[in-house]
Amino acid sequence: MRKFGVVLLCLLTMVVMGCGTVEPVTPATEPVPSINWITTNPNLDIGWNFQYNKQLDAVVNGCKWKVVSGSLPTGIQLMEDGLLTGVATVMEETGNFSVEARKGQSYGIMAFNYKVIDKIWVYPSEVKVGNFYPGARAEYTIKVHNDYSIMSEQKQVTTESVDIPDAQGFISVPIPIRQELHDGSIANVLSLVSSCAGDVLKITGYDKGKNTIQIDGFAPMSTRIISVSYISDSLFTLQYEKPSEKEIDVSSMVVIMEPKFVLGPHETKEILVALDMPKDAKIDVKQFQFRVVASKGVKTGGGMSMEAAMAITWTVTMR
Amino acid sequence: MLKGFKRLVWQLAVIVSVLSAFVFAGTPAFAGNTADVTVYATPQFLSITVSPTSYNFTVVVESSNTTTANTSYFTIDNSCSVTANMSIGVTTANWSGGVQWINSTTATPGVDTAGLYACKGPGTWGTDEVIVKAVAGANKISTNQASNTDFYYGLDLMAPSTFGDGVEKSIIVRVTAYVGA
Numbered sequence: 001m002r003k004f005g006v007v008l009l010c011l012l013t014m015v016v017m018g019c020g021t022v023e024p025v026t027p028a029t030e031p032v033p034s035i036n037w038i039t040t041n042p043n044l045d046i047g048w049n050f051q052y053n054k055q056l057d058a059v060v061n062g063c064k065w066k067v068v069s070g071s072l073p074t075g076i077q078l079m080e081d082g083l084l085t086g087v088a089t090v091m092e093e094t095g096n097f098s099v100e101a102r103k104g105q106s107y108g109i110m111a112f113n114y115k116v117i118d119k120i121w122v123y124p125s126e127v128k129v130g131n132f133y134p135g136a137r138a139e140y141t142i143k144v145h146n147d148y149s150i151m152s153e154q155k156q157v158t159t160e161s162v163d164i165p166d167a168q169g170f171i172s173v174p175i176p177i178r179q180e181l182h183d184g185s186i187a188n189v190l191s192l193v194s195s196c197a198g199d200v201l202k203i204t205g206y207d208k209g210k211n212t213i214q215i216d217g218f219a220p221m222s223t224r225i226i227s228v229s230y231i232s233d234s235l236f237t238l239q240y241e242k243p244s245e246k247e248i249d250v251s252s253m254v255v256i257m258e259p260k261f262v263l264g265p266h267e268t269k270e271i272l273v274a275l276d277m278p279k280d281a282k283i284d285v286k287q288f289q290f291r292v293v294a295s296k297g298v299k300t301g302g303g304m305s306m307e308a309a310m311a312i313t314w315t316v317t318m319r
Numbered sequence: 320m321l322k323g324f325k326r327l328v329w330q331l332a333v334i335v336s337v338l339s340a341f342v343f344a345g346t347p348a349f350a351g352n353t354a355d356v357t358v359y360a361t362p363q364f365l366s367i368t369v370s371p372t373s374y375n376f377t378v379v380v381e382s383s384n385t386t387t388a389n390t391s392y393f394t395i396d397n398s399c400s401v402t403a404n405m406s407i408g409v410t411t412a413n414w415s416g417g418v419q420w421i422n423s424t425t426a427t428p429g430v431d432t433a434g435l436y437a438c439k440g441p442g443t444w445g446t447d448e449v450i451v452k453a454v455a456g457a458n459k460i461s462t463n464q465a466s467n468t469d470f471y472y473g474l475d476l477m478a479p480s481t482f483g484d485g486v487e488k489s490i491i492v493r494v495t496a497y498v499g500a
Contacts, residue, residue: 045396045398046398046467047364047366047398050364050366050400051362051363051364051400052398052400052467053400053401053466053467054466054467054468055465055466119366119368119396119398120366120367120368121364121365121366121398122364122365122366123362123363123364123365124360124361124362124363124364125361125363125364125365125399125401125403125497125498126360126361126363126498126499127358127359127360127361128357128358128359128360128361129356129357129358130356130357130358131355131356131357132356133356136356137356138356138358139358140358140360147368241454241455242455242456243497243499243500244455244456245455245456289499289500291497293454293495295493298372298373298491303373303374303375303376303487303489304373304374304375304376304474304489304490304491304492305372305373305489305490305491305492306369306370306371306372306373306374306393306491306492306494307369307372307410307491307492307493307494308367308368308369308395308493308494308495308496309367309493309494309495309496310365310366310367310495310496310497311365311495311496311497312365312497313497313498313499315499
């Protein structure tokens with residue numbers, strides 16, 4: 001009985017000792033945000049005055065998103081599913097904001113920088129024609145917008161032809177400001193010379209007709225390299241294109257009212273495109289597609305030229 | 320009585336005629352063959368640019384294979400407001416300059432015939448590349464490219480097995496953004 005009492009006492013002691021052990025208590029704090037939780041490039045380049053849609057991404061799907069600091073570009077909002085959407089209305093607006101993406105207790109925060117700039121665009125992306133038949137005509141006015149791109153050229157000039165009053169001269173410098181298309185057409189596109197660097201140089205004028213700029217401040221030297229920056233008008237083309245070799249060729253039925261045109265910076269043009277199908281046309285498919293491709297002129301010659309084009313898809317459903 | 324009925328019918332006929340004239344005067348004068356064609360558009364914008372805008376492989380030797388520095392050499396700044404496909408092609412069948420090179424539709428080099436491949440970055444040459452051929456039937460370099468998401472590509476030139484001359488050749492490579500198949 002006494003032994004039992006000792007054992008019981010020991011057990012009680014152990015229990016008491018055990019209860020007396022103070023385990024460290026973790027305070028109920030907010031989880032630390034995960035690093036690299038948000039995977040979208042934080043530098044946003046947003047087009048001015050046309051629809052912007054960008055889905056922000058995190059390492060897991062189904063996050064809830066919100067802005068936690070800073071401000072979004074004027075006209076843009078962040079949806080709860082992470083879609084940045086809207087029309088940025090303030091040209092050249094810059095700024096930054098931070099967003100939080102959360103799923104359960106896990107979350108991440110990322111700071112974004114943005115800049116709103118004017119970009120090339122075409123509208124719409126698709127045109128659908130229904131109930132069509134031989135003898136019918138369908139029309140739609142598309143829009144093409146030019147951006148505001150500053151171009152730079154390295155130019156070697158000589159002083160041979162310089163008039164040098166008081167050891168200072170001025171010179172007319174031809175600069176390569178024409179755009180040539182692959183079909184050989186050329187347009188003078190100089191709009192505005194913005195700067196000229198290379199020495200103590202000053203632009204005193206430019207001549208759009210002669211493709212030259214007048215520069216003052218040359219000291220008499222044989223040759224030198226200058227860098228000319230300018231803002232250019234742009235030569236655009238609109239062309240019919242079959243989306244694939246299998247599609248039927250309706251090239252003779254597609255009417256583009258103005259297939260070549262020059263746009264100044266920030267300029268938008270509306271152009272009528274029609275599909276005019278003769279009464280005796282034999283179309284043996286229920287539906288077909290073609291594209292109207294808008295492209296900006298590129299300089300050719302000297303290797304390969306890269307061109308970016310935007311194709312409006314026309315889907316025609318026959319009656 | 321009959322006389323009164325006839326007068327009533329006559330008056331009704333006049334009223335109907337006048338009303339009809341008003342009704343049809345308010346109807347737009349469609350060209351007869353276009354009245355029931357439906358045309359509508361998807362309100363989305365397409366917007367892409369490329370940089371740099373030129374590339375020179377410089378001097379290449381017969382049957383050589385030359386690539387850009389990497390498969391992310393060119394950048395497509397994609398500002399489309401909609402998911403779009405991107406194709407890559409050349410705007411002419413031949414390379415211009417002196418004795419023209421044929422741009423092979425199978426990227427098979429031959430006598431004055433060059434092949435051209437494109438590879439979307441950060442892909443691998445030989446496994447992720449597509450043939451760059453004429454824009455009609457051009458291959459896709461990017462499928463379902465998310466809106467406002469840029470991408471990159473590089474080029475691989477398969478030089479002709481025999482050159483007709485040493486004049487520099489040029490060609491335009493076009494990347495096209497479009498919606499649909």
